[in-house]
Amino acid sequence: MxxxxxxxxxxxxxxxxxxxxxxxxxxxxxxxxxxxxxxxxxxxxxxxxxxxxxxxxxxxxxANPLDFVISRVKSVDYPARAGAFPRSLEPNGEVRKVPSKDWTSGFYPGVLWYAFELSKDPAIKKRAEEWTWLVEPEKTNDRTHDMGFKINCSFGNAYRLTSNEDYKAVILESAATLATRYNDTVGCIRSWDFNRETWDFPVIIDNMMNLELLFLATQYAGDSSYYDIAYQHAKTTLENHFREDNSSYHVVDYDPETGEVRMKVTHQGISDESSWARGQAWGLYGFTMAYRFTKDSSFLKKAQAIYQYMFSHPSLPGDLIPYWDYDAPDDNKPRDVSAATVTASALYELSDFSANSNMREHADQILANLMKNYTVPENAPHPFILDHSTGNMPKTDEVDVPISYADYYFIEALLRQKELDLR
The missing domain is CATH 1.20.5 (Single alpha-helices involved in coiled-coils or other helix-helix interfaces)
Structure with missing residues (x-):
């Protein structure tokens, strides 16, 4: 137990x-x-x-596109500093900063002036003034045809919105500088000075955009010589830059002694015979603008024909944001938002001169699709508004990134849309 x-x-x-x-x-x-x-x-x-x-x-x-633009501009206080004009984003996400001599230097000041026009915010105006005066040294730069891009986008908008005579003085001196590049035998303003071993007198379709500065100079100063140069440049471009289908060559090289065409090539398209997307947009915008000042019906007809070419092209995507070249192969098709914004802005003006209601509808669709799928995040730390532009695909430079001129023509298109809506 x-x-x-x-x-x-x-x-x-x-x-x-x-x-x-x-x-x-x-x-x-x-x-x-x-x-x-x-x-x-x-x-x-x-x-x-x-x-x-x-x-x-x-x-x-x-969001309302105009509110979004103002919000983006206000959210990034990018301080004015010489040599630091924001052009695009580098592959590492840093802002590519360029000096005033770069052809894009006028776009960011122009963005600020447009944002001021929308908001009436004195703080934005102050920033626009600071950035604009940093472009002033370019008024005597006779080594470039891009005087319109640099001066008209910055000082042109500044004078339009303020009537400050100091801005007008810069515009007129810049026009005089640009006029020195005109060759009467060719009937054009020389575009580039580089690549002299290949080209004698290159003229690019982009140069149509710089004519507005000359047309305005005649209005401001009463000097018809600026008008005559711009008018003749547009007529020569109309004669030599376009194929039978109304697509445009990028570069036409002339003999400066005889005025004869030496060659028709590309510099930023996929091939000499391809249709570089932004080039088509420059032509559309340029001839629409030239018609505004001259009322030459041949310019209006060309703009309408370019529109028909672009919007009937089989490679144009359904959202109307083109690939960087209309002839780009399937394995090499980044979009070019900058071409879309230039196109939309041009179409609002062209629709005002035309009976084709599709032009206005296409412009509205482009802006709606840009807002839906191509804006940068609202809290992005850089000063850009739209993403997915392509600068120079043959050099694989600025591919699928934000670029300043896309933003500029985007806001311009929104302002033109607003103006038409208010009528």
């Missing part, structure tokens, strides 16, 4: 085992319960974050 002590000891051991098992069982259930709580909380947090992000995306794409 067990002694009383042994029985008590055995009972105590059994009780201890039972308690240990119960504690283990309880702790297991507690751990399971806690795990479930953690899973639920994490799921709810993730879902909340996803819903928040979706809401932010929806807010960005559904």
């Amino acid at each position: 067990q002694t009383i002590e042994a029985a008590l000891e055995q009972y105590s051991r059994a009780a201890f085992y039972r308690i240990t098992i119960q504690i283990h069982f309880f702790m297991s259930k507690l751990l399971v319960a806690l795990s479930l709580v953690v899973i639920v909380v994490c799921h709810q947090a993730c879902t909340s974050n996803q819903e928040t992000q979706a809401a932010e995306n929806q807010k960005s794409t559904s």
Whole structure:
């Protein structure tokens, strides 16, 4: 028989085992319960974050475009500094900064002037003034045809919005400088000075955009020589830059002694015979603008024909944001938002001169699609508004990035849309 002590000891051991098992069982259930709580909380947090992000995306794409532009401009106080004009984004995400001599230097000041026009915000006006005066040294730069891009986008808008005579003085001196590049025998303004071993007198379709500075100079100063140069340049370009289907060559090289065409080539398109997308947009915009000043019906007809070419092209995507070249192969098709913004801005003006209602509809569709799928995030730390432009694909430079001139013509298109809506 067990002694009383042994029985008590055995009972105590059994009780201890039972308690240990119960504690283990309880702790297991507690751990399971806690795990479930953690899973639920994490799921709810993730879902909340996803819903928040979706809401932010929806807010960005559904926001009023004009409000979005003003918000973007205000959100990044990019201080004015010589040699630091924002042109695009580098592959590492840093802003590519350029000096005033770069052909794009006038666009960011122009963006600020347009944003001031929309907002009437004196702080934005102050920034626009600061950036504009940093472009002033270009008024005597006779080594470039890009005087219109640099001076008209900055000082041109500044004078239009303020009537400050100091701005007009810069415009007129810049026009005089640009006129020195005109060759009467060729009937054009020389575009580039580089690549002299290949070209004698190159003229690019982009140069149509710089004629507005000359037309305005005649209006401001009464000097018809500026008008005559611009008019003749447009007529020569009309004669030599376009194929039978109304697509444009990028570069036409002339003999400066005889005025004869030496060659028709590309510099930024995929091939000499291809249709570089931004080149088509420059032509559309340039001849529409030339018609505004001259009322020459041949310019209007050419602009309308370029429009028909672009919007009937089989490679134009459904959202109307073109690939960088209309003839680009399927394995090399980044979009060029800058071509789309130039096109939209041109179409608002061209629709005012034409009976074709599709022009206005296409411009509206472009802007809607840009807002929906091509804007940068609202909290982006750089000063750009739109993404997915292509600068120079043959050099794989500025491919699928924000670029300043895309923003400039985007806001201009929005302003033109607003003006038409108010009529």
